[in-house]
Amino acid sequence: MACDVGSIPELDQKKYDSDEQVKIICLGDSAVGKSKLMERFLMDEYRPQQLSTYALTLYKHTATVGNKTVAIDFWDTAGQERFQSMHPSYYHKAHACIMVFDVQRKITYKNLASWYKELREYRPEIPCCVVANKIDADLKVTQRSFSFGKKQGLPFYFVSAADGTNVVKMFREMIKRALDYKQNPSDFMDEVMQELENFDLEKKENNSDEDGLKAQSPELV
Amino acid sequence: MSFEAKRCGVQFTPPSIVLIYEHKETKHVRKRIIPVRNFSKYSDYSMAAERLKNHPRHRDYLEGVSQSQLEKLHIILRNHMQGFSLEHSMASFRLDPDEDLNKLDDDELARKKGQMDELFEKNRKRKDDPDFVYDLEMDFTKTAQENCSWDDESDDGF
Numbered sequence: 001m002a003c004d005v006g007s008i009p010e011l012d013q014k015k016y017d018s019d020e021q022v023k024i025i026c027l028g029d030s031a032v033g034k035s036k037l038m039e040r041f042l043m044d045e046y047r048p049q050q051l052s053t054y055a056l057t058l059y060k061h062t063a064t065v066g067n068k069t070v071a072i073d074f075w076d077t078a079g080q081e082r083f084q085s086m087h088p089s090y091y092h093k094a095h096a097c098i099m100v101f102d103v104q105r106k107i108t109y110k111n112l113a114s115w116y117k118e119l120r121e122y123r124p125e126i127p128c129c130v131v132a133n134k135i136d137a138d139l140k141v142t143q144r145s146f147s148f149g150k151k152q153g154l155p156f157y158f159v160s161a162a163d164g165t166n167v168v169k170m171f172r173e174m175i176k177r178a179l180d181y182k183q184n185p186s187d188f189m190d191e192v193m194q195e196l197e198n199f200d201l202e203k204k205e206n207n208s209d210e211d212g213l214k215a216q217s218p219e220l221v
Numbered sequence: 222m223s224f225e226a227k228r229c230g231v232q233f234t235p236p237s238i239v240l241i242y243e244h245k246e247t248k249h250v251r252k253r254i255i256p257v258r259n260f261s262k263y264s265d266y267s268m269a270a271e272r273l274k275n276h277p278r279h280r281d282y283l284e285g286v287s288q289s290q291l292e293k294l295h296i297i298l299r300n301h302m303q304g305f306s307l308e309h310s311m312a313s314f315r316l317d318p319d320e321d322l323n324k325l326d327d328d329e330l331a332r333k334k335g336q337m338d339e340l341f342e343k344n345r346k347r348k349d350d351p352d353f354v355y356d357l358e359m360d361f362t363k364t365a366q367e368n369c370s371w372d373d374e375s376d377d378g379f
């Protein structure tokens with residue numbers, strides 16, 4: 001169980017190793033508007049796939065970047081954020097992270113610190129951004145500067161899922177960064193996982209017995 | 222529409238929705254008391270609200286009352302049946318910017334989200350609005366200057 005982080009039977013997370021498959025996760029408190037942002041970006045394409053057992057919602061999106069078509073899975077929490085922590089499989093193989101807070105509720109901003117901390121435990125290097133949502137409620141907030149993430153150099157976006165301000169821009173830039181990261185991963189753990197998987201495959205080809213050393217989802221193999 | 226809803230509220234005994242409305246032609250202001258039937262502390266408030274909104278005898282009067290307001294009134298009635306005070310019900314609708322919504326159960330969270338949705342819907346630009354722009358961009362980098370008081374306390378990571 002301990003190393004079985006990728007195990008969601010409905011979801012073979014191994015697909016995220018392929019060049020055309022991207023995984024982007026959303027983090028943030030309840031009711032900051034994560035799903036509303038997805039809905040605004042995807043518009044007619046918006047077809048959430050609920051995996052209620054895992055308190056998880058997936059949104060599939062196809063994007064063309066340069067001359068390449070990529071399939072993007074956006075992972076959104078469906079109540080799991082209430083445990084103030086996400087299951088490791090949520091972070092597993094993610095290529096980028098969108099952190100959202102509600103400009104009307106300070107606590108959602110303050111909680112970014114713990115979300116960010118947890119993210120970095122699992123994914124030390126993936127691109128991440130900070131999104132200030134609901135600016136339509138009071139445009140004056142855009143005159144303020146929010147310093148969370150500045151130290152870490154995280155891009156910051158003022159957005160509104162209601163009127164659409166900067167939503168598409170933010171998603172497009174994050175997709176781009178996720179792809180850049182994928183082509184040039186700097187997470188040491190990624191490479192270790194890759195090595196373990198290769199090793200595992202070699203072992204199988206040599207049809208020796210194969211205890212342990214499986215990086216993920218043994219039951220799917 | 223020949224009736225204009227002015228105010229809408231509840232009456233606990235017997236459980237009823239009270240509507241003050243104006244008859245558009247005669248300009249008379251009247252009160253209509255709609256008993257809420259088959260509704261207990263275990264009932265689904267949103268179904269009950271929908272049923273009332275579409276009720277053949279009441280729907281013309283309730284045309285100007287939103288589904289969400291009717292839901293709210295049913296919640297107040299149900300809370301009362303469960304022994305909660307009116308004050309408690311009102312507080313559960315209020316949005317407290319300092320409240321940690323992560324700590325609420327599904328039902329309570331749905332209520333808060335319902336409150337937030339009112340503003341969302343008000344400010345929402347839909348695809349068929351004439352001034353809708355899918356990729357609406359605004360640059361705030363020039364305006365953002367003033368430091369945010371939310372950053373005052375020197376927490377870790379801030």
